[in-house]
Amino acid sequence: xxxxxxxxxxxxAAALACACGREPATAQAxxxxxxxxxxxxxxxxxxxxxxxxxxxxxxMPVPRPGDWLAEHEETGQDVVQxxxxxxxxxxxxxxxxxxxxxxxxxxxxxxxxxxxxxxxVDYVGRFFVLPVRLADPIVMDRRHVGxxxxxxxxxxxxxxxxxxxxEQLPGDAxxxxxxxxxxxFPSSDWNFVYGQASLSAxxxxxxxxxxxxxxxxxxxxxxxxxxxxxxGVVTHEVGHMFGMQHCVHHLCLMNGxxxxxxxxxxxxxxxxxxxxxxxxxxxxxxxxxYRDLAAFYRTYxxxxxxxxxxxxxxxxRVSPSSGxxxxxxxxIFGHSPPRR
Ligand SMILES: [Zn+2]
Ligand SMILES: [Zn+2]
Numbered sequence: 001x002x003x004x005x006x007x008x009x010x011x012x013a014a015a016l017a018c019a020c021g022r023e024p025a026t027a028q029a030x031x032x033x034x035x036x037x038x039x040x041x042x043x044x045x046x047x048x049x050x051x052x053x054x055x056x057x058x059x060m061p062v063p064r065p066g067d068w069l070a071e072h073e074e075t076g077q078d079v080v081q082x083x084x085x086x087x088x089x090x091x092x093x094x095x096x097x098x099x100x101x102x103x104x105x106x107x108x109x110x111x112x113x114x115x116x117x118x119x120x121v122d123y124v125g126r127f128f129v130l131p132v133r134l135a136d137p138i139v140m141d142r143r144h145v146g147x148x149x150x151x152x153x154x155x156x157x158x159x160x161x162x163x164x165x166x167e168q169l170p171g172d173a174x175x176x177x178x179x180x181x182x183x184x185f186p187s188s189d190w191n192f193v194y195g196q197a198s199l200s201a202x203x204x205x206x207x208x209x210x211x212x213x214x215x216x217x218x219x220x221x222x223x224x225x226x227x228x229x230x231x232g233v234v235t236h237e238v239g240h241m242f243g244m245q246h247c248v249h250h251l252c253l254m255n256g257x258x259x260x261x262x263x264x265x266x267x268x269x270x271x272x273x274x275x276x277x278x279x280x281x282x283x284x285x286x287x288x289x290y291r292d293l294a295a296f297y298r299t300y301x302x303x304x305x306x307x308x309x310x311x312x313x314x315x316x317r318v319s320p321s322s323g324x325x326x327x328x329x330x331x332i333f334g335h336s337p338p339r340r
Contacts, residue, residue: 050315051279051286054272058251068256069248076248082277087243088200089281090130090174097130097238098176100165101137102205104145104156114208115227119300120179123231124238126292129284130174140164150183150191153215158184158196158205165203175241177234178205183215194233194263197240204237210260224301229260231302232268239274242281249273268305287316 063070077085090096099121115123117134125132144164146157161184165176177197184207186193197204211229213221232253239254247254250271257263270278279286290309297306 048286051312052272052276053315054250057249057271058267060248060250060255066258067262068246068258071258072246072256074246074248074256077245078249079273079276079280082243082245083280085199085243087277087281088174088202088241093172094174094202095130096172096174097124097128097132098135098170098173099124099132099234100135100176100178102140102161102178102180102182103137104140104142104147104180104182114212114223115230115300117179119227120230120234123296124234126289126296127235128238128242128278129282129289129292133172135170135176138164138168148185150185153183153192153209155183155185155192156180158186158193161205162196162198162201162203165205166201169202173202175202175204175238177203177238177241179208179234180205181208183207183209195237197237199240199243199245202241204241206233206237208233225264227300228268228302228305229263232263232266235268239270239278242278244274244277247271247274267308268302269308287313290316 060069068074099117101117121132121134140156140161145160148155148157161178161180165178169176175197184193184195184205185191186196192210193207194210195204195206208230209215211221211226211233213219236253244254246256250273251265251267252271252274253266253268254270254274255262255266257266269275275286278284290313294306294309294313297303297309
């Protein structure tokens with residue numbers, strides 16, 4: 001396992017195998033977080049208030065027993081803290097999100113990937129407004145990746161996979177996210193992990209194994225629901241690689257989650273605070289991004305997501321041009337090359 005700092009690795013949506021040893025967070029500490037919306041900061045454009053207005057964003061609900069925030073003491077990251085953390089940002093030559101299919105020697109393939117890799121590439125590109133490249137599959141090897149059986153499921157060690165990906169990080173990769181249909185675990189005291197990603201090392205991995213009830217021996221799940229879960233976990237993990245920590249401010253894609261029920265409660269969308277972080281890093285026009293996402297949701301039958309995006313677009317009172325350009329981004333981050 002690579003030790004990259006106390007806050008560096010974030011496990012996305014995972015189940016703990018045992019008590020984490022911390023006192024449950026108090027509900028009050030998680031509700032009424034002082035930043036209901038991004039604070040006006042660098043290069044604030046009033047014409048985009050509609051996109052970052054937090055007044056109608058859903059607040060973070062009081063954690064239920066077993067929820068992520070009931071078991072993990074996370075305090076959140078507002079926009080000011082995000083910038084102070086000096087996150088990576090896409091800059092040439094590292095300006096492409098690489099999706100890296102993974103395979104394991106001797107392992108039988110269990111069926112078609114849902115959503116398809118082509119669909120994942122399409123969605124991630126629209127979500128992050130960056131080029132996305134599907135890499136040729138690489139084969140994991142038991143000499144480099146730990147394997148165990150857990151409740152009848154083969155699982156690969158996600159930390160080992162991240163180590164392999166770090167050593168092979170392509171030169172054009174802003175980040176590289178491995179994808180597998182095999183179940184993952186991060187360490188011996190966790191039951192599984194849907195995915196994990198580094199805040200700074202540009203690598204992460206996620207699994208599509210658990211999104212269909214067929215994995216647990218039940219009848220196949222609604223394919224639209226399986227598709228939604230797959231897109232949720234990949235964008236959550238890639239979001240971490242933009243330096244976004246788990247969100248405690250609103251119901252948000254970047255919420256941590258302990259199980260599938262909790263993950264299903266989180267939307268596919270970023271809350272205003274997390275959207276602002278991504279926009280500061282990438283420099284997109286929020287209305288154009290939402291239109292691209294709406295086309296995707298319409299094509300693939302993700303109708304609640306389509307309705308949500310259309311409602312946001314209805315609030316866009318101004319022209320599609322946001323005035324937020326790469327020049328503005330440079331004014332915020334300076335001219336220095338990526339730190340890592
Ligand atoms: Zn996460
Ligand atoms: Zn958020």
